[in-house]
Amino acid sequence: MAAHRKSAHRKPKQRLFTGSAARSAAALALAGAATATAATGSAQAEPRLTAAQVKSEVDQLYRDAEAATERYNGAKEKAGDAARSVEALRDEAARRTDLLNESRHALGSLASAQYRSGGLDPALQLLLTSDPDQYLERSSYVEMAGDRQAGAISGIRRQITGIDQVRARAEDESAVLAAREAELARHKKEITSSLADARKLLHTLTAAERAAYEDSTGATTVGAGAASGAPGPVVAPNSRAAEAVAFAYGALGKPYVWGATGPSAYDCSGLTQAAWQAAGVSLPRTTYTQINAGQRVSRSQLAPGDLVFFYSGISHVGLYVGDGKMIHAPRPGAPVRIAPIDEMPFAGATRVA
Incomplete structure (x- = not known):
């Protein structure tokens, strides 16, 4: 015990800083930690990407986001179909259940009426009646009522089987809908992740480098005709194509928003779908279906x-507008604009009408 007290006596007392001394000590401690972290980080940090490298990576991230957007659009369309199917099947099950309840009510009424009119044994009824013709009429009615009752019971059984089948189909479609919704969430995460990474990379550039990048991608310009629409009459193979092109000119300057189909914003396939819808032609939703x-x-026949x-x-x-140019919704941050078709790898062309 004495040794313990002696050891405790030798332990130096801790001094607590207060006021400005405490603030100074905390500041020195933070500065030392920051210096150590910076030294460690500088030893492990990767070399800063050049503006060209950043542009290349950002372009790829935007392409990844757009590919995910088209997958999202397709999944959304299928999810909508599944939701409508589930709703229709549930409505059908409800209608069939109402009819079943009506049939059950009718069967109950028939059974009550039969009991009231034919509760006695037919032989006893014959003994009690003084009119054989009346008995024969009554017995014929009872027999007919029995046949009707058997038919009603059989019909109800068929109705119950049908309702069970409809409900089973509704459950199957509900499972499909859940899978489509999970797919939607996955594609949405892909899109937002790619766009967030692109923004982070762009913020590593200087203001001048970012401005140069935006200029190179046309994000700050929309091309001629944005303010006044199409420059004069649209020359096209037919009136519907002319209407689609005119619509696209009218959309110049509107923002790109993934998943959007207008009228205030579009993604790339949303714009072409809306343009041809204005011409009375219904296009599918995604690039790979359009x-x-x-x-x-061919490119030479455009x-x-x-x-x-x-x-x-x-x-x-x-949407091709002639002279080697198109109107398209490029990417987030870049509005609908006119651009040469050779600024991206050409994959094919389709004539709608």
Whole structure:
């Protein structure tokens, strides 16, 4: 015990800083930690990417986001179909259940009426009646009522089986809907992740480098005709193509928003779908389905109104307007604009009408 007290006596007392002394000590401690972290980080940090490297990576991230957007659009369309199917099947089950309840009520009424009229044994009824003709009439009614009752019971059984089948189909479609919704969430995460990474990379550039990048991608310009629409009458193979092109000119300057189909914003396939919808033609929702929505044409045969597709995965589409140019919704941050079709890898073209 004495040794313990002696050891405790030798332990120096801790001094607590207060006021400005405490603030100074904390500041010194933080500065030392920051210096140590910076030294460690500088030893492990990767070399800063050049502006060209950043541009290349950002372009790829935007392409990844657009490809995911088209997958999202397709999944959304299928999810909508599944939701409508589930709703229709549930409505059908409800209607059939109402009919079943009506049939059950009718069967109950029939059974009550039969009991009231035919509760006595037929032989006893014959003994009690003084009119054989009346008995024969009554017995015929009882027999007929029995047949009707048996038929009603059989009908109810069929109704119950039918309702069970409809409900089973509704459960199957509900499972499909859940899978589509999970797919939607996955594609949405892919899109937002790619766009977030692109923004982070762009913020590593200087203001001048970012401005140069935006200029190079046309994010700050929309091309001629944005303010006044199409420059004069649209020359196209037919009136519907001319209407689609005119619509696209009217959309110049509107923002790109993934998943959007207008009227205030569009993604690439949303713009082409809306343009042809204005001309009275219904196009499918995604790039990889729109390419099969008409007659395939070669690049040398392009005419205004044709759909032009890009990249090996058919992940981007624009509306050809002539003179080697198209109107398209490029990417987030870049509004609908006129651009040359050779600024991206050409993948094919389709003539809608």
